Amino acid sequence: MTMDQASGLRHWASRQERDAGGCPTHVAEALIALAGQVPAASRVAVARRPxxxxxxxxxxxxxxxxxxxxxxxxxxxxxxxxxxxxxxxxxxxxxxxxxxxxxxxxxxxxxxxxxxxxxxxxxxxxxxxxxxxxxxxxxxxxxxxxxxxxxxxxxxxxxxxxxxxxxxxxxxxxxxxxxxxx
CATH class of the missing domain: 3.40.50 (Rossmann fold)
Structure with a gap:
C-alpha cells in the first residue's frame, strides 16, 4: 500500500496529535497545503535545489x-x-x-x-x-x-x-x- 505525501503528512499529524497532546492545527494545515502544491515528481528537486x-x-x-x-x-x-x-x-x-x-x-x-x-x-x-x-x-x-x-x-x-x-x-x-x- 502506498501513500502520497499529503496522505502521509495527515497520518503523521494525527498520530502526533494523539501522542503529543495536540498538534497545532495551523501547522498541520500548512504542511498539507504545501505538500499538495508541488507535483510528486518534482518534490525532491524543489527541496534540494532552489x-x-x-x-x-x-x-x-x-x-x-x-x-x-x-x-x-x-x-x-x-x-x-x-x-x-x-x-x-x-x-x-x-x-x-x-x-x-x-x-x-x-x-x-x-x-x-x-x-x-x-x-x-x-x-x-x-x-x-x-x-x-x-x-x-x-x-x-x-x-x-x-x-x-x-x-x-x-x-x-x-x-x-x-x-x-x-x-x-x-x-x-x-x-x-x-x-x-x-
Missing part, C-alpha cells in the same frame, strides 16, 4: 517566518516591498509570497526545516530586539530548525550594530547563517 531567480520572481514562493505573530504577518511584506523597490529581482512581486508563521517551539520544526528552503527571522527595531531574536535563534537551533534564515526587519533599520551583531553571534555560537539585506 529554483533559478527568473522562475522565483514569477512563481508563488513560501516563506516561513519565526518571530512575528500571525496577526502581524503582513508586516513581513514591508521589507519585501522595500527590496523590490530597490530593484532586487529575486523578490519579484511582493504579493506572490505566501507568508507562513512558525512558532519556535513547534513540534514540527525539524520536519519543516527539512522540507522548506525559505525561512526568515523577524527582528524589531526596539531596545529588546537582540535579546528576543537571540532567544528565538537558540530555540530554533535546539529544535533542529533551519541553518539559514533571511533576516526580516522594518525598513530603515541599519546594518551596523544590531543586525551585524546578531549575524555574527548566530554564525559563531550556533552555526546559523543569517542573510542580512540592509
Amino acid at each position: 529554483p533559478p531567480a527568473a522562475q522565483l520572481a514569477t512563481s508563488t514562493a513560501t516563506l516561513l517566518i519565526v518571530g512575528l505573530p500571525a496577526r502581524q504577518l503582513e508586516r513581513a511584506r514591508e521589507p519585501l516591498t522595500h527590496w523590490h523597490g530597490q530593484g532586487r529581482r529575486w523578490v519579484g512581486d511582493p504579493q506572490r509570497w505566501q507568508l507562513v508563521p512558525v512558532a519556535p517551539d513547534s513540534p514540527h520544526l525539524s520536519l519543516l526545516a527539512a522540507q522548506q528552503p525559505r525561512w526568515a527571522l523577524w527582528v524589531e527595531a526596539d531596545a529588546e530586539s537582540f535579546r528576543r531574536a537571540w532567544r528565538l535563534l537558540l530555540a530554533l537551533a535546539e529544535a533542529g530548525g533551519p541553518g539559514r534564515l533571511l533576516l526580516l526587519h522594518p525598513p530603515g533599520l541599519r546594518r551596523p550594530g544590531l543586525l551585524d551583531n546578531l549575524q555574527q553571534a548566530a554564525a559563531h555560537y550556533l552555526g546559523v547563517e543569517l542573510v542580512v539585506l540592509a
